[in-house]
Amino acid sequence: MGATRKFLIATHGAFAKGIKSSLDIIIGPMENVFTLQAYIDENKPIEADLAGIMGNIQPGEEWVIFSDLLGGSITNQVLQHTVGRNVHIVAGFNLPVLIDVLMADMDSPAAEVIEQAIIQAKEQLVYVNQLINQRKSESDQ
């Protein structure tokens, strides 16, 4: 048995709790999934919330943090709070990548799980019209 894996979804605004609600419907409620919603109260820094969560990391815990934008302040600050810790950061997440990582076998190494989940999730982001046109032209041949 490896480290206890915990998850944090950190976003600008109410996205984190919103997508958590989607997850609860699709894969069912899970323990160890936390949310951080920044800048809803405009002038309140998120450092305190983040430090509260990151300061409580116990030995033997492994964290996967999903942030909304690479280049956003949340990713920047998460990076600064997690240097040298057992933390994996996935920026620009979507629902498919969350589902894959959360449903993965907790005994599989996080690095492998995340790498695979990102490949899958990229395939899940598609322009469906184009996909249908391709399928149509394939079946015409």
Next chain:
Amino acid sequence: MIKLTRIDDRLLHGQVAFTWTPALGIDSLLIANDKTAKDSFLKLTFGLAKPPGTQLLIKSLAEAAAFLQDEKSAHLKILLLVTTVKEASFLAGEVPEIRSINFGGIRGKEGSRLLTKAIAVTDGDIMLIKEMLGKGIELEIRQVPTDSKQLIEHLI
């Protein structure tokens, strides 16, 4: 040339990378901040945040002032980023090209008060603001380019 001088204590982040940079056709982001210029990990972090097709320059205040007055920077479309009113006021004093300063985000701290929900200033800031207004420098609040300008002189 400097397309925008912005005070934002988050420096390079989502609003800057995803709205200001394309809206102004920025090709060079210049962070002028002594702390960041000395911190290699912060520099690495901001390097990840850099929008595609732009260069990111991180300099101390003094280096940034020299760079902005060097004719080598004249052909660049620069978004100049600082964290405090004090830094902006220093650069405005050194670099005559700075005639307008955008207040993007200054979070509250001990002894500061809110001008708007995104901008908190101290008494010291207000003094510097009055000095800059006295020199005819435009001071305006916008978080993103589509906001309409709120002039600081109407809020203090």
